[in-house]
Amino acid sequence: MTRILLVEDNEMNRDMLTRRLERKGFTIEAAGDGEEALKKIAASQPDLVLMDMNLPILNGWATCRELRANPATESLPIIALTAHAMAEDEQKARAAGCNDYTTKPIDFPLLLAKIDNLLTA
Amino acid sequence: MISLPRLTLRLRLSISIIAIVALFTLTNLTYQLSSENRNLRLDNLQNAVASQLATVTIRQLLENQEKEILVLDALKDGGKEQLSKEEIQNGRSDLSSLQAEIRRLKPYVYAETVDSYNTLLAGYDALHDGWYRFYVGYNNNQTPSTIKIERAFANTMQLLSDFESLEILAAEQQTLDLQKTVRFTDRITLTIYLFTIALTVSLGYLLIRYTNRSLNELNLGTVRIGGGDLKYHIPVNNDDEIGDLTIAFNEMSDKLSNAMAQVQQSKEKADQANRSKTNFLANMSHELRTPLNAIIGYSEMIIEDYREEKALDAEQAVEDLARILSSGRHLLQLINDVLDLAKIESGNMTVFNETFDSVDIIEELMSTMAPIAKKGDNLLVLEKSQDIPHLYNDAVKFRQLFLNLLSNACKFTHNGKITILVTYNAKTRHAVYHVSDTGIGMTPSQLTRVFEAFVQADSSTSKKYGGTGLGLSICKQFVELMDGSMDVTSAEGEGTTFTILLPTRAPIQKRTDAIPAENQQELSLDLKASSSSETTSVSEEDALGRVLVIDDDPESRQLLLRHLEKENYIGLEASDAKQGIAIANEQQPDLILLDLMMPNIDGWTALSVLKESPSTRHIPVILQSMLDEKNLGLDLGAAEFLPKPVDRQRMATILRHLNPQDRRGAALLIAPETESRKLLLEELTDEAWQCMVATSMAQVIERIQQKSPDIIFIGLGMPYDSVLEILAMLNGKLNDGLNAKLSDNIDASTDSTEDALASLATAITAPIYVVSETPLGSSQSRRLDLPADQIILFNKDDKSNLEKILNLS
Secondary structure, eight states: OOEEEEEOSOHHHHHHHHHHHHHTTOEEEEESSHHHHHHHHHHHOOSEEEEESSOSSSOHHHHHHHHHHSTTTTTOOEEEEESOOSHHHHHHHHHHTOSEEEESSOOHHHHHHHHHHHHHO | OOOOOSOOHHHHHHHHHHHHHHHHHHHHHHHHHHHHHHHHHHHHHHHHHHHHHHHHHHHHHHHHHHHHHHHHHHHHHTTOOOOOHHHHHHHHHHHHHHHHHHHHOOOOSOHHHHHHHHHHHHHHHHHHHHHHHHHHHTTTTOOOOHHHHHHHHHHHHHHHHHHHHHHHHHHHHHHHHHHHHHHHHHHHHHHHHHHHHHHHHHHHHHHHHHHHHHHHHHHHHHHHHHTTOTTOOOOOOOSSHHHHHHHHHHHHHHHHHHHHHHHHHHHHHHHHHHHHHHHHHHHHHHHHHHHHHHHHHHHHHHHHHHHHTOOOOHHHHHHHHHHHHHHHHHHHHHHHHHHHHHHHHHTOOOOOOEEEOHHHHHHHHHHHHHHHHHHTTOEEEEEEOTTOOOEEEOHHHHHHHHHHHHHHHHHTOSSSEEEEEEEEETTTTEEEEEEEEOSOOOOHHHHHTTTSTTOOSOHHHHHHHOOOSOHHHHHHHHHHHTTOEEEEEEETTTEEEEEEEEESBOOSOOOOSOOOGGGHHHHHHHHHHHHHTOOSSSOTTTOSOEEEEEOSOHHHHHHHHHHHHHTTOEEEEESSHHHHHHHHHHHOOSEEEEESOOSSSOHHHHHHHHHHSTTTTTSOEEEEESSOOHHHHHHTTOSEEEESSOOHHHHHHHHHHHOTTTOOEEEEEEOOSOHHHHHHHHHHHHTTEEEEEESSHHHHHHHHHHOOOSEEEEESSOOHHHHHHHHHHHTTOOOHHHHHHHHTTSOTTSSOHHHHHHHHHHHOOSOEEEEESSOOOHHHHHHHTOOGGGEEEOBTTBOHHHHHHHHHO
């Protein structure tokens, strides 16, 4: 069973994505900010992280950089989920260490393909 | 390096030429003097030689005469017959010629030679007497003693020798003097000649060197300035023409540098605006995507549920649909707010002023908000002083503003108190509103950005409290549109207080910024609509007049409008030439303030359009520019020129002078651009005349077609023939030649040249005055064919004639 950590501060989006991904057979754990995400990753070691970038307390970019700096999580697959849709936003996310990037509103089949792609690679 | 006195180049050249001419003259004089001297001495020498020759001849003659006497004496002793009458006569004439010869001798004017000459004459006279008596007495044997004659002869010969040697001495002396003089004058001439050459060469060298140096500096400076170093000032070393040129050049580079700085500033402004726009777009995109994500996600889920016909959980579905609904509403709110902001920023947010009781509105809002306040366990309190006057402002915006503030306060406060305090400042005539809460408050850094668009305390705020992050930004802009001010104080955890000041009477209706060209139609309709329900604080009856401001820069436009309001004028505004021309046509303002530097259509073009159109050509246009374009502007039909930045006092004076409701009339001044014209213009403007200027027949016709003058002045440096021609035209006395000449200048739309001119001439009932700086000759006055009192003298010393006329009219 693939375990995914969903880091999202917007309650509605968190709820929606959790339920949709669970229907597809993933085990979802959610976090509302960067710090919570780091704690949960250390504790439960998920297979993949879906990360919103505009997060309170510790933002997505900083969280990614910390994950990449830690040997235990340096190759953990991360997909950035963000409402920032400019070209440089993708650059910024990739520079922070994200493996892939998708913009909101989320194209769900595309997200599933990206998850699949990263997990089978 | 030789330091030269501070002289102008022209003076320098003049001095050099004068010095050279003076030296040349001196050389000539000395030469003249020496040659005269030389001639004199040469004459003397010639005289000396001549008199020496004469003495030789005289000696010969004397000796011959003596021999003859001696022979005659011997013959007489030898019993010779008597002398014939002829012989006596010959002897006597010989004596006479000898006497004449001696008297012809000219002595030098030395005392010695003169004395010696006189002695010689006396000696000879004695001898002559002896010889004469010898001839006379010969036949009577009464001849004087030959011994006596011998003695007298010897004496004369001796005297002659003495005289001769003295003459030689004198001649030698003369020669010596002559040589000395010649040597001396030659030396002087040569010296001065050499000095002249040296002076000429050195003056030339200095002039070339000095001019070259100055020009080189100027050249280096221009190269440097041309290379882009606009801050560079060429050093001004000389108080002369080149110095003037340098100063002019420096001024030019200053102006250029200022203009460049301005351009740079505008560019930065534009860049800044562009950046904010991009930022705003990025934010917009972000803010739209978040609720869309929920809408799309939940919708897809529900669709999936129905498709898969799973056991449907109705409760879950309702919950999900509610989320879709709330996200949709959030989007709607967002879009409304953004549209409001865009409307404000594009200047399309119109303010509709009306009189209303602000306390009433607040009380109404409080009852609307009561349930929400109650939900957060908040106490809603209104405190007010007794004297709150009704406001004349935009009530709709007021309501939106306070609704926003109250809902914000309710949102961020729990179990607290929300207080609205209303007071009135009678001194500034402002109503003051404080909206305070005891909510979560803000940190100082949050406080500084609270009015920026899309800024909320942090992103968790919107999660917890909702909102678009645009509300306060809109509030602030609303308050500014309502000519008030808005401030905020806050302490984290203790609460926030918003303070709003609103004037009891809002000023002129505002439209903030550029209006796109495609909205022209709509705009003019708007203006008509709004002018019918006049919204300015200056009422139509009280106002001195209506002034249209055409300026692309919103700040300077607002400044002008404020000035206008303070001066009791109704301000109309346009942010570009096209809009300005449209408003001028429709609203017919009394005056137009026109900025010259505008994008797309510049002020010059606008000026010519305004002056060509029959419906706007009568409206006086005041040009505004950083650069001094006064003369060109007046020549192109502007009524006045107002340099930027605008001085309110000056603007007021100009408006007063030009305002058709106030001014005395239109004066047409036909004269080339001179100091006197300027002087006359000033006089007329001071007397509140609206002045038009023309410098040619064509311009005269153009000006008259624009506006029929009430008084006409012609002259002051205008060629006499042109004056006659224009007078003939103005008086309607046209001949064929003039007709032909004029036909080019007449409006093509009119039927015929003659008709046009006739109507033009009849249109002119204004008195015509010929103005002259100096009194005219009688024949000139006669040809003008004007009454004597219409030919006036005007110059800087004598303005009495003009004043008399102005007082009459």
